Amino acid sequence: MSKQFEVVVIGAGPGGYVSAIRAAQMGFKTAIIEGHKMGGECLNYGCIPSKALISTGHLIDRVQEGEKYGLMFEKFHVDLGKLIDWKAGIVKSLTGGVSQLLKANGVTVFHGTGQFEGVNGNFKKIKVVTSVDSYDGTKLEAKTDEVIEAERVIIATGSFSAEFPHLKINDTSVLGSKQALDVKKIPKRIVVIGGGVIGLELGSFYTKLGTELEVVEAASELLVGTDRECVDVVQKRLKKNGVQIHLETLVTKIEEKGAGKTIVHTEKKDGTKGTIECDWALLTVGRRPRTANLGLDKIGVKLGDRGFILVNNRLETNVAGVYAIGDVIGGMMLAHKASKEGLVCVESFKNPNTTMDIRALPWAIFVDPEIAGVGHTEESARAAGWDPVIGKCPFAANGRALTTGESAGFVKLIADRKTDRLLGAHLVGAEVSNLVQEVAMAIELGATSEDVARTVHAHPTLPETIMEAAESVHGMAVHFFEKRMR
Numbered sequence: 001m002s003k004q005f006e007v008v009v010i011g012a013g014p015g016g017y018v019s020a021i022r023a024a025q026m027g028f029k030t031a032i033i034e035g036h037k038m039g040g041e042c043l044n045y046g047c048i049p050s051k052a053l054i055s056t057g058h059l060i061d062r063v064q065e066g067e068k069y070g071l072m073f074e075k076f077h078v079d080l081g082k083l084i085d086w087k088a089g090i091v092k093s094l095t096g097g098v099s100q101l102l103k104a105n106g107v108t109v110f111h112g113t114g115q116f117e118g119v120n121g122n123f124k125k126i127k128v129v130t131s132v133d134s135y136d137g138t139k140l141e142a143k144t145d146e147v148i149e150a151e152r153v154i155i156a157t158g159s160f161s162a163e164f165p166h167l168k169i170n171d172t173s174v175l176g177s178k179q180a181l182d183v184k185k186i187p188k189r190i191v192v193i194g195g196g197v198i199g200l201e202l203g204s205f206y207t208k209l210g211t212e213l214e215v216v217e218a219a220s221e222l223l224v225g226t227d228r229e230c231v232d233v234v235q236k237r238l239k240k241n242g243v244q245i246h247l248e249t250l251v252t253k254i255e256e257k258g259a260g261k262t263i264v265h266t267e268k269k270d271g272t273k274g275t276i277e278c279d280w281a282l283l284t285v286g287r288r289p290r291t292a293n294l295g296l297d298k299i300g301v302k303l304g305d306r307g308f309i310l311v312n313n314r315l316e317t318n319v320a321g322v323y324a325i326g327d328v329i330g331g332m333m334l335a336h337k338a339s340k341e342g343l344v345c346v347e348s349f350k351n352p353n354t355t356m357d358i359r360a361l362p363w364a365i366f367v368d369p370e371i372a373g374v375g376h377t378e379e380s381a382r383a384a385g386w387d388p389v390i391g392k393c394p395f396a397a398n399g400r401a402l403t404t405g406e407s408a409g410f411v412k413l414i415a416d417r418k419t420d421r422l423l424g425a426h427l428v429g430a431e432v433s434n435l436v437q438e439v440a441m442a443i444e445l446g447a448t449s450e451d452v453a454r455t456v457h458a459h460p461t462l463p464e465t466i467m468e469a470a471e472s473v474h475g476m477a478v479h480f481f482e483k484r485m486r
Contacts, residue, residue, distance in 0.1 A: 013040020015338030016156030375424030391473030
């Protein structure tokens, strides 16, 4: 007889392993299936390793600017191989921690790829294919299989890097984000294809190593969908660092000439063609859901137009007892979103009234300087029927920002004119990935800009910019002058 569980999670990324641990904490007999590495894309190839490198990039900047602070260095050298090894150590420590947490909470772990085989009464049959570690469409050739059964199944298989028929990752002339995190030789020049989050984060890191960078983006702007004032600050920094940006431009072909020489062929919107010579190109043109080889058709799980799994506000699919969370259902592809969805999903097993109902989903982009945001933009607030009013505070008016040498950027708050309720925030500058959390909590709790303005903030600290921006909503900022227009 097959092993039976109350909950089985397919995928051990930030959504999957959190779901499994919470299910076990709530008393469910739980198993998790992972065909690659614990922690998923985020922990192994995304959030953690990229931020380790990016943080080091900021340190490189500070060292190179040391003379400004009276610090003199006779010799400076980056050992990229050693840096990559250090990054790998962090990943290993955290992935090991995930495994230990699953074990400590009594979660049974199956190493393999989970495939639905059918339904047996209230149970879903899942075959664990143990010889393959891919959900991306690779043909499965099983050596040993095991079939388990579950009353409830949570699909948390995430996403993978998108490619085009004429642009495919090959580990030599075209790298994906995964491969770019393990390069041990500093490239002289690279081309980033796609001016989105991943491309600009990794591209910015390489510029700090002295690499020449060119960005090719098909749209008319970088970081599409992000507050334009924030993007302008980042774009100016990129150009100051010598980055060449090609907007409304397509990559039509990539030629590998050998000996580390790659030719990228481009075509602008007006038909102008060009070439860029580089060591290699970084392909970052979006991500696609991992649904191939899951056997979703065998149990009738419905997909949307773009291949994402359709779910309701309890994260349940059209098939009773089958749920999906994270990148595989679309929306903002964020690790913390996946984790929250996993918690909501599991808690709904005991309380059906539990739904995914949040006011504030913060996000951060680790470019230079950082961009972060939460809630409405001015445009989306107006479209939703609010009457938005803006409050801004520049970091140049903040004592702490000046003492750290990071005074570029600002905090922008969006509130409703009539009720003063906070609706959103958009920030650009050093450490805004940390600052945005205060605004997220304020929005979630239904706070007004006056609530934030009246809350005493420690001095000298960066969060004072949030307090000043809240005062600015009413034209009452103290540490910078603004005309009272409200």
